[in-house]
Amino acid sequence: MxxxxxxxxxxxxxxxxxxxxxxxxxxxxxxxxxxxxxxxISENAALQVSLLTLPQxxxxxxxxxxxxxxxxxxxxxxxxxxxxxxxxxxxxxxPAPVYDPERLKIAADSLQWGDPEDDEIRQMKLTxxxxxxxxxxxxxxxxxxxxxxxxxxxxxxxxxxxxxxxxxxxxxxxxxxxxxxxxxxxxxxxxxxxxxxxxxxxxxxxxxxxxxxxxxxxxxxxxxxxxxxxxxxxxxxxxxxxxxxxxxxxxxxxxxxxxxxxxxxxxxxxxxxxxxxxxxxxxxxxxxxxxxxYLNMEGVVVETTPEDPAIEVVNETTEIEEEPSVEPQLSPSSNESGLPFDAIDSNHQAVMLPDSRQMVRISLLQSDGRNAVTPSYNGSIVVKSSDLTVLSVFPYELPAFKFSSGPTEIEFEALKEGRSEITFSFLGKEYARYEVVVSSDPAAFVVSSDDSTSPEAFVDLDEEYPYYNAITLLKERGILQGYPDGTVQPGRVVSRVEALKLILEVSSETLISGSTVVFPDTDPAQWYSSYVATAQSKGVVQGYPDGLFRPAQEVNRVEFTKMLLKGLGIDVDPVVLENPYEDVSYLDWYAPYANFIKQSNLSPWIENLQPSEPMTRGEVAEMIYRVLVVQEKSLAAYDSQVAL
Structure with a gap:
């Protein structure tokens, strides 16, 4: 075999x-x-906070x-x-008919066809x-x-x-x-x-x-x-x-x-x-x-300028249901010392491509580091971008009900190149602040391999971290690098092009020219074009049914699994007879890939795969590391007792 x-x-x-x-x-x-x-829901108007100072x-x-x-x-x-x-x-x-409540309530079955007045009423009722x-x-x-x-x-x-x-x-x-x-x-x-x-x-x-x-x-x-x-x-x-x-x-x-x-x-x-x-x-x-x-039809109807194109909306693999922006039920009076959280954490991507988006998971942390569930507080946590021309955030107010089941999500949209500071504050106190860089320069996404960013120097990486060995090895081999601030940010989500870059560097695949890339939403002049072109030529990626690749979109678990196995030339049995995970049916298109990583112990996840969950840097490093252990030690499945 x-x-x-x-x-x-x-x-x-x-x-x-x-x-x-x-x-x-x-x-x-x-x-x-x-x-x-x-x-x-209940409302305290005094606590309504608007992030944006809207222009006049x-x-x-x-x-x-x-x-x-x-x-x-x-x-x-x-x-x-x-x-x-x-x-x-x-x-x-x-023309749009006049909205007339008195005529609107006339029964439809009382209207006569061919009667001009009744035809007007019918037109209004149908509109x-x-x-x-x-x-x-x-x-x-x-x-x-x-x-x-x-x-x-x-x-x-x-x-x-x-x-x-x-x-x-x-x-x-x-x-x-x-x-x-x-x-x-x-x-x-x-x-x-x-x-x-x-x-x-x-x-x-x-x-x-x-x-x-x-x-x-x-x-x-x-x-x-x-x-x-x-x-x-x-x-x-x-x-x-x-x-x-x-x-x-x-x-x-x-x-x-x-x-x-x-x-x-x-x-x-x-x-x-x-x-x-x-x-x-x-x-x-x-x-x-x-x-x-107050009708005044003398105003000229104007189209938006060509420079402000329509924003097409495409359903992604990961579907996020949007809730109406609402305020929470007012809880009994609370003050700072009685808040149900001590810190606000996020798994944001520190560098983004222009015209891209990312979903950012926001967690309220208690003093012991655990997530606060069903917290109760008045008002809203306010999320603010210092430069809305560079980066917008939505929603920018987070009432308590958003965290009723644990962490919630917000969306960052990168509009143009630049930098913007994101702050999280509550009742005037700042709980978190970090910078997001929007850049098309590949140097913004990685830093050189020098001693200042060696694994031992990563200020946010502890030896007890479950993926410490994986991150350490990939750093030593020059595959995974840190950031200029000395962090590796293992919880940050990974985009599709970042995932491809890591996979192809592990495979030592010879890159072809990015000028051959055919996806209309990829730029041959961008740093990632050679990786996308190579992956496409090798059948690692095909893009979405609408012909797009979406380079900046975060990669989810099943997408990454397929990319990884195909990118490293690993054969997968297409026949699956049982559900590989509790949340993966053997009939799902990705079942063969899910079944393979489960049977080969390449997956850090035991019972549930959560296919639509975005991959973090730590998870990406761990899966790549497990494949390397199996390949280099000639194993049938990954064994945590065997190390490189």
Whole structure:
């Protein structure tokens, strides 16, 4: 038997069919996520902290509709999921209808076909599929439920416009919940009820297919900020358009929590019976009523500049569900000495490529070094980037409920080359500070092998660390290097190109020119191009189904395992008859690789592989080390009693 380690080479039914399929299925996930997220909610307005000092926007000069044009539904002959906005001609489109609550509540089965007035009502009802404070039952009347927005039905790609001058307060991306979301802040705007009284309000735009703005960006009335889609848990294309007042504890606001919903039979029942309707009226604004009250269509509708391209959102192997940004249930009064944590730790990547992102795990540590679970504290931990033009963070407020199951995650987005200091503070006290460098220079990712960064000098590496031997050996062989500050950062996550570099250096593979790399999101001039080109030519990587490679994306456990085994020319039996791990089915595409590392003891993980978990530098070093031990000692499986 060959050693695998040897190297080788119209009616109510019409309305239901058109409109309600998304709200009886798609909103299930949305509301579950919201209800779970808001189960501990209460608000102390004095403790609301904003990381960003938002720039000033132009003075209020009226409003426009968020969606300007929709298909003429009765003549389209297709559902809105069967056509793209760009496929429609001007003759297929009508101006967005006036939102009229009185006409909206007219029963659909009472409308006559061919009657001009009834056709207008039908067009409005088919466009505004769920009313403000509406329910998922009935004929779309306001006040029948506790839905805090108006859902505007439109094909994918339909332009979405800023209803008024404002500043982008929040941009988030997700494949669950609200999906791709924009929140605009509007300062010194007229009150919904009294134009002589001015206040701050927020407009929310959810389920977008594309986003064309960034946090902190000033936008003008009528500026295109995104496009209609069905991201998140929505199953049909529509815009969830909502407006909140400044008293709302988070944006977009939701009017009830899970325990309250369970008492009436579930979230659908909660919406349909109007649970939390008083909260809805207290913290949200009838969005289209506000727009129509101050409507001013004289403003020019403008597109974003070509230099501000749409940010495409692609589902990755690792799926992160996004929760609405909410504040925690207020706990009994606590002070600094009574806090449930003593330190804040993160597994951040210290150097990032421009135009890349990383998910950073944030842990609250107790005095004994253990993670704080279900901590209770008032307010939020504030995460701040010193230079938002270089690096943005989201979310930037971490209330207690985020840590209900242990560590939570935030996202870093590298925007351009430079440096930014990240700080974590709570009630004015700083708990952590570190610098993140954004650079395309390979020298920023590694340092030279000199005595100052020898394994013994790593200030963050103790001999008791489980992967100490692995890191030490890889350092001695010049494969793994430290950082200029004397650290090796074994808990930092590793990107896909960093993983490839380590694997190919272990294999001693001759690198080919980076000019042959074919992935459209890789740059032949970058330091990693030769590694990517070589790996692709050897069949180590093929990229994602959309043709991209995503060099800066963190590599997860199954991706790294496949790269490692293929990169080192290790044969893997494709036949798997039993589940190799409790969380890996023998039918999974990666089961052969998972089974091999389990049987060969190359894996540091015993019962659960957690396939989507990102790899840390320490874990990468350990797996490479185990392969080297097996190969160089001619073993069938790794033995911890055998060392190099």
């Amino acid at each position: 060959n050693n695998p380690f040897s190297k080788r080479d119209s009616t109510r039914s019409e309305r239901s069919s058109f409109l309600q399929k998304s709200h009886r299925r798609g909103w299930v996930g949305v509301l579950i996520l919201m209800l779970v997220s808001t189960s501990l 926007h132009a003075a209020f000069d009226g409003t426009v509709y968020p969606v300007q044009q929709v298909p003429e539904w009765k003549t389209l002959g297709k559902d809105n999921d069967e056509v793209l906005f760009g496929e429609l001609s001007s003759g297929d489109l009508l 505004y599929s769920v009313a403000y404070a509406g329910s998922y039952e009935g004929d779309g009347a306001e006040g029948e439920g506790s839905h805090p927005a108006v859902d505007i039905r439109a094909p994918e790609g339909t332009p979405v416009y800023a209803i008024a001058n404002g500043v982008v307060d929040r941009v988030s991306y997700g494949d669950s919940g609200f999906g791709n979301l924009i929140v605009l802040q509007h300062d010194d705007f007229p009150s919904p009820d009294n134009p002589s009284v001015h206040e701050t309000i927020y407009s929310d735009y959810a389920h977008l297919s594309q986003i064309k703005v960034q946090e902190g960006q000033v936008v003008r009335k009528g500026e295109k900020i995104g496009e209609v889609g069905a991201t998140g848990t929505a199953t049909t294309n529509h815009l969830h358009f909502q407006m909140d007042n400044a008293q709302a504890p988070w944006h977009p606001y939701w009017p009830f929590n899970s325990s309250e919903a369970n008492e009436v039979g579930g979230f659908f029942e909660a919406i349909n019976v109007g649970l939390g309707q008083s909260n809805l009226y207290a913290y949200t604004i009838n969005p289209l009523e506000y727009v129509q009250t």
